[in-house]
Amino acid sequence: MSSIYGENLKLSIFGQSHGAAIGMTLDGIPAGLPVCESTLQFFMDRRAPGNNQWSTTRKEPDKPVFLSGIADGYTCGAPITAVIYNQNAKTQAYRQLQDCPRPGHADYTADVKYGGYQDAAGGGHFSGRLTAPLCIAGGLCLQWLNSMGIHVGAHIRQIGPHQDTAFDPLFPQLNQIGTGFPTLSESAGLSMQKLIAEVKADGDSIGGAIECAVTGLPAGVGEPIFGGVESRIAQIIYGIPGVKALSFGLGEACKTAYGSQCNDPFYWNDGKVMLQSNNCGGILGGITAGTPVIFSVTVKPTPSIAKAQNTVNLSTGEAATVSVTGRHDPCIVPRAVPVVEAAAAIAVYDMILGNTQTNRRK
Amino acid sequence: MSSIYGENLKLSIFGQSHGAAIGMTLDGIPAGLPVCESTLQFFMDRRAPGNNQWSTTRKEPDKPVFLSGIADGYTCGAPITAVIYNQNAKTQAYRQLQDCPRPGHADYTADVKYGGYQDAAGGGHFSGRLTAPLCIAGGLCLQWLNSMGIHVGAHIRQIGPHQDTAFDPLFPQLNQIGTGFPTLSESAGLSMQKLIAEVKADGDSIGGAIECAVTGLPAGVGEPIFGGVESRIAQIIYGIPGVKALSFGLGEACKTAYGSQCNDPFYWNDGKVMLQSNNCGGILGGITAGTPVIFSVTVKPTPSIAKAQNTVNLSTGEAATVSVTGRHDPCIVPRAVPVVEAAAAIAVYDMILGNTQTNRRK
Amino acid sequence: MSSIYGENLKLSIFGQSHGAAIGMTLDGIPAGLPVCESTLQFFMDRRAPGNNQWSTTRKEPDKPVFLSGIADGYTCGAPITAVIYNQNAKTQAYRQLQDCPRPGHADYTADVKYGGYQDAAGGGHFSGRLTAPLCIAGGLCLQWLNSMGIHVGAHIRQIGPHQDTAFDPLFPQLNQIGTGFPTLSESAGLSMQKLIAEVKADGDSIGGAIECAVTGLPAGVGEPIFGGVESRIAQIIYGIPGVKALSFGLGEACKTAYGSQCNDPFYWNDGKVMLQSNNCGGILGGITAGTPVIFSVTVKPTPSIAKAQNTVNLSTGEAATVSVTGRHDPCIVPRAVPVVEAAAAIAVYDMILGNTQTNRRK
């Protein structure tokens, strides 16, 4: 079902980019879990558009207002609903788009599906702005995961030709991710920012890749076949606008790998079974293996660009060109980093809520 | 939920590799759809292990027996259940594995999750053999899609260093896929087969990639956010054992692409809106754009290899080595091609069943 | 999952009686359906507490505010979210209840389940106030059903010893239901109102029964076994606080009926198959038969009464008595009538959205 995710928790995302509000309902969360709103706001602010050169100039405080589900700072067992009231909506900038769909955007497909009744302003329900409620839900799940010793962190792996250091597959350096521009290598981050500025000046946009790691997960989480960890993460990651590729562990490199290289041998360490490497990305048969879950996400360049592009005028039936003059990110990748973390946290917390593990047979 | 897939149809997969039977139930299919069992068997045979050098020597006819849901050659509205009775089970070969998990397999993670109660023979419920019932369901959906003018085809894109010709993104050459070894280029296919034979002789295995295209889909199919076409396909594709990467359209190449290159411009053709290119892989905002849906799947090398690998003995707590002496494929990729087609067909048919499209506003 | 309903549409209810807001999200609704807010408000007002003698004195305008999903008076394809901001909350009246659970209420069971973290004020998420968002969703579904020629109407069938005229099973008199007090017989309604006034003066409460009919449904709607019309209606009706019995058609009278009396014979009328009677309540094998769907709902007396009742003090571990001094309905039945209509409308619209019907075999 469209805008609902989860097997044990149920996350429902609602709202349009320039409507009254965007928000989310998170159902199925146990009562008695603490909620720190300032920690949540800190997380939200990582996604929020700012004054830097790599993001839109639309100013939105993105402050969640909780309508239900929290009492005295704890979850109360009822569904948690939080909204963000839209404040800086500028629907005029989008008038043209209703007629002339932006290439690479959902304008055209939404128009076909909804017959012209869709809320086209700013991409409506398809806007990247809808990742803000995803971050509310993810930010909450992150707090609860952290208290269980489970951590989620992501960094920019690549933008254009500039690559960041990769995570160590067994010991991902979550604490070395830059707090401003999220890379492990500061110099790689500076190269990326320079490129983004150039791309912006050129009226264009650029894609990139994000690497994400989940540490502290015990072995045995996940379900067989369609309920595997990869399936559950994939469903939500592909819900983030602009994602076009997702891989786990060795990923696409598997196509040139031999089994003798790719398999991760087991060994004993202090009475515990360990993996000598983590080519599997922490998942075997859809179930966690005890090593970090590591995956990579490729994000396409923002489709909204100032450069003129060919399109059609749906009203007149004539050819047209469109140059997107609204406020847009020249590269969505930096702001997508916390969104990927949020999505991962939701997927992982959902699986933990429903996890059953059998005591060892004697 | 573990072994169930679908929003409108519900596919449930059951069975273990060396149990009495494997099978599937497909619920929610309309009545009155014709079922051709010989067409289905032809499709099943593409996945079935054969006498060639690239697959296991386990002989299984993989003949579906329908227990319900079909009357007089048509679906009757009741759930469709079909089973394949296991005939050539050899559980002895797996005795050792209960104690010594095979690296790269689900043996260890299943043991942790199920506490030793899992059916370990041949990987049990985690075996690649469970893709046979997936092919029953997919083979049925393919028949019904074909009658609507929708076609699904896949080919091996790469094994080791050997690459097949890529699909033309706008006009994928489904009818040029080889009927024996599924490549577009016969010479690329021969190189791949030669490599597989070498890898087998060496007691090793090799991974690869599969490219799949769905043609004939109208624009407007799919749902926003978590119900997008990518999300729905990803959930089922990652249910296939060994899949470690999935990408749509330009895929990972997006990370070095500019928006001005990556966007697919629109134009008019005979009163219809068309895309000049198909970098989006047929999907914009999670909804089909009218161009072919094209995606790539990377499959890891079969973890079961004859070469000795380090593992642990879970009973004795000592280090161990394992050399898998059962009957295994040196490269699972050729047999995975119809499985990817089946998974795509199920996902697409599920979306079509639930598709709502609004008549154009006047 | 707790607060979510529906197979094709997905209704999510959130909020607590004395929290910031109560509301609902309705996902999966096609785009392009008109929404008349004044018709909706008229429907909401039937449930809203008023100045009459049979309802609480808590004044709440119960005006839905739409946050998303509607553009220019039509559904836009995105999830529809509407909230009602709570205005007349008086949490003080409920202080005592956190310690001393009201007999017949969810105070105690919520306390056990949520460990004391529940929002106890006014019953929190368990309050009858949560039927207001149900009426938003139901009021919308009713508008869309009406445009298809499907109508839903309910009346009070009984309060205490006073019985209203029953619906004619084949031609339920929807247009004869009183607009003030919802009975078919005005005199029966007056007797009921007199009884409610007496019960209120006595500090007590009284139960009753509601009869509901859905007309205009074609034959063939519903699914076998767990997806039958009775199952779908039952799940949502039992989600209304205080419902303790539900029956279809002849209902409990079936226990003394013979098959030769109970079966509804078929006959031809102008080329159409008709039923001579409607003992089945419009449903055979879980699927609509073309006659009106008719069911009866029994609602228990409001548990909140002024009379002193024995309870426990959960803090002190001592016996206690509780006399509920908040604002409560002496009989919830009149206000539950539109709630039953709303629930029926949601269930029916959900089934229609997912209905598949096969063209006749030749």
Add this chain to the structure above:
Amino acid sequence: MSSIYGENLKLSIFGQSHGAAIGMTLDGIPAGLPVCESTLQFFMDRRAPGNNQWSTTRKEPDKPVFLSGIADGYTCGAPITAVIYNQNAKTQAYRQLQDCPRPGHADYTADVKYGGYQDAAGGGHFSGRLTAPLCIAGGLCLQWLNSMGIHVGAHIRQIGPHQDTAFDPLFPQLNQIGTGFPTLSESAGLSMQKLIAEVKADGDSIGGAIECAVTGLPAGVGEPIFGGVESRIAQIIYGIPGVKALSFGLGEACKTAYGSQCNDPFYWNDGKVMLQSNNCGGILGGITAGTPVIFSVTVKPTPSIAKAQNTVNLSTGEAATVSVTGRHDPCIVPRAVPVVEAAAAIAVYDMILGNTQTNRRK
């Protein structure tokens, strides 16, 4: 979705009355649970048609054959699939019915929905025979519930004018139910059997009511609103063919009850909160209260009767009469008793699997 039930476990029922087999898949069950097949067969035999005068003469051993999910007598974590191969199918007896729908049966509604493609023999997927796989699933759940100290028992409460003793609401006499004819009072049971014999001789059928109790459930099980215990039980109970009414606790008697009578006061007993009565049927706000869950189910008279009834001939468009000459129960109520127990066990076990309970706030 039609033939699937459950939030945490997923039960899928398949098969047609005179097809190759009927069966069920039960997914989501933890590994390591013991399965006693002889205890299950004993339970199945209570439903199976026998040599007594109150059931059909169709002889079916109803022996479940497990295809998957069980290894060495324990659940292995994989989906559990069991089938019953149909042995005594007589499709000839049903030829007439394809054209002339039996009043009170699903023949007509199935024909409308499936356009004539349904498997009409013996009611196909709508047959009461489909309650056999429900009993497989329920019989398994019962075993696992019993090991947790939770017991489920049902008896015939009424057939025609003959009433059995009612359960003591706080201490239902599960161990006093007759092992042959399931009543508490032997004399009431004899009167009922005599009536059934008379009805049979008359070519007619008779309805009745069943009372069911679940003991040993802790307080706190269930979810708010649509996930309440009543909603969950109602969905599955209404999946049993012929059920037309369902009530909990006082049930329909609530319509004449006062709050001061109906509420169940709380008291302390040895440091535990207790209810002085059980008018709520063990459920408050959809959540278990610690008292037995008690509900009543009304079953309509078997629609298949020997007496001639008016119907239509769908082929010729003429009026017709039908006299059902197949093998049918004159009263389905005795055989429905274990079916009601099975349904209750599945619903309760499903809720327990997903139950979350918060530790008490300090």
